[in-house]
Amino acid sequence: MTTTMSNLPNDLVEEIVSRVPLKSMRNVRLTCKKWNALFKSRSFTKMHIGKEEEAAKELGETRMIVMMDYNVYLMGIIVNENPSIESLGQLTCLNDSEQVKISQVFHCEGLLLCILKVDNTKIVVWNPYLGQTRWIQTGKHYHASGWVTLDVYNYALGYENNSENHSLKILRFTNDFRYHFPENVALWYEIYDFDTDLWTTLDVSPHWRIISNCGLSLKGNTYWGAVELNASAHHIICFDFTIGRFGPLLPLPFKAWRSDFAPLSSVREEKIAALFQAREKVEIWITTKIDAKNVSWSKFVTLFIPYLDQNLSYKSFFIDEEKKVVVVFDNERKVRHNTIFIIGEAGCLKKLELGEPVDKNCWPLVCSYVPSIVQIKQHNGGQKKKQSD
Numbered sequence: 001m002t003t004t005m006s007n008l009p010n011d012l013v014e015e016i017v018s019r020v021p022l023k024s025m026r027n028v029r030l031t032c033k034k035w036n037a038l039f040k041s042r043s044f045t046k047m048h049i050g051k052e053e054e055a056a057k058e059l060g061e062t063r064m065i066v067m068m069d070y071n072v073y074l075m076g077i078i079v080n081e082n083p084s085i086e087s088l089g090q091l092t093c094l095n096d097s098e099q100v101k102i103s104q105v106f107h108c109e110g111l112l113l114c115i116l117k118v119d120n121t122k123i124v125v126w127n128p129y130l131g132q133t134r135w136i137q138t139g140k141h142y143h144a145s146g147w148v149t150l151d152v153y154n155y156a157l158g159y160e161n162n163s164e165n166h167s168l169k170i171l172r173f174t175n176d177f178r179y180h181f182p183e184n185v186a187l188w189y190e191i192y193d194f195d196t197d198l199w200t201t202l203d204v205s206p207h208w209r210i211i212s213n214c215g216l217s218l219k220g221n222t223y224w225g226a227v228e229l230n231a232s233a234h235h236i237i238c239f240d241f242t243i244g245r246f247g248p249l250l251p252l253p254f255k256a257w258r259s260d261f262a263p264l265s266s267v268r269e270e271k272i273a274a275l276f277q278a279r280e281k282v283e284i285w286i287t288t289k290i291d292a293k294n295v296s297w298s299k300f301v302t303l304f305i306p307y308l309d310q311n312l313s314y315k316s317f318f319i320d321e322e323k324k325v326v327v328v329f330d331n332e333r334k335v336r337h338n339t340i341f342i343i344g345e346a347g348c349l350k351k352l353e354l355g356e357p358v359d360k361n362c363w364p365l366v367c368s369y370v371p372s373i374v375q376i377k378q379h380n381g382g383q384k385k386k387q388s389d
Contacts, residue, residue, distance in 0.1 A: 014038060018048045021055070022063075022074060022088055022129075022371070029131065039130060045373045049129075052371065063088075064318070066329070067365040068338055068354065070101035070117050074128070074369065079325050083342045083350040091128045100124075105365060106157050108217040109269065110372020113157040113170060125157065125168070129371035134378060136192060138172065139199075156215045156222035158241035166220065166374070168194040169241050173204075191244060194377050200244075208237060208249055214365065215239075216264040218272060221292055223264055225252075236264065236274075240292040247292035252276075253285045253299070265318050266368055273300065273319050275326070280304050282343075284319060284326055301326070303343055316366040325349065329366045 338354035
């Protein structure tokens with residue numbers, strides 16, 4: 001009698017399928033219902049993620065989520081004597097027949113909050129590892145200056161830290177300071193709770209404005225670059241999802257204009273890295289302590305980089321602490337290519353080209369990625385309510 005996969009013992013099937021690399025996982029899941037069901041088992045997914053992490057560690061590979069041309073990709077970057085990058089595939093929702101275009105992506109411990117390119121009536125939270133999505137309806141907001149447009153919205157995905165299940169929440173607000181003077185700004189903030197399926201309007205009267213194009217999630221909270229109104233000194237600020245409030249302005253270890261200060265980056269999902277450039281001099285600092293109300297910094301490295309465009313506000317980066325290397329994702333407008341600079345203390349180790357973007361205004365966005373086994377709770381409808389005092 002011929003032995004086939006269908007009549008092998010379950011534990012042997014699990015061992016075999018657990019060795020499938022991430023880039024081939026979707027094809028395996030679509031092969032048969034039995035194999036797809038494996039990825040709904042918590043014990044199996046833990047084993048599979050463990051094997052993936054071991055394999056990446058052996059290769060010295062860092063797994064990244066990269067958004068280019070309104071699509072989201074999983075990439076592996078190896079930083080050694082001969083740095084290289086490999087596309088592990090475009091991320092596609094298993095249950096969605098039509099792939100949507102994404103204008104922004106926000107990462108929180110393996111979950112992605114995706115903002116659609118042409119539709120501001122809904123957003124989607126996505127666990128690409130489990131293939132789960134949850135679509136959430138949003139509303140339009142009107143004020144004296146007209147409808148709030150897509151690019152005015154700011155988002156963050158986080159969770160409460162006082163529960164074992166990490167109740168997910170989404171913060172959504174207008175960043176209208178870019179278009180109007182402070183006295184004419186229509187400020188508006190709301191939060192969505194996955195458990196109650198409700199949007200709640202928040203009462204926020206800021207004496208600051210957020211300047212980052214994208215926030216950074218760390219341990220359930222989100223951090224942005226911010227500046228006090230009528231002041232030039234830059235800070236960071238945290239939204240604490242547990243209490244549903246912004247914390248105080250926290251100091252940066254340098255003074256920078258917006259174009260000199262890149263978006264924040266996470267270090268092993270434990271610390272925050274900040275990159276500052278003054279002409280050819282680049283400083284990278286890492287937090288030694290960080291929470292919603294306190295921060296302390298330590299200088300990681302100082303580099304001299306004459307070839308890096310000084311407009312950092314749209315760039316993404318990450319660091320390799322052990323090798324003292326910074327990896328910067330850029331959109332080189334002169335040569336019209338998405339580019340990766342891998343930079344060490346001795347200068348540029350390598351320049352890697354990701355190809356010419358279809359849309360020159362779509363800058364590559366990168367964030368670290370570790371697969372998550374968190375189940376996305378499905379909703380009951382989505383409503384609006386005012387926050388009670």
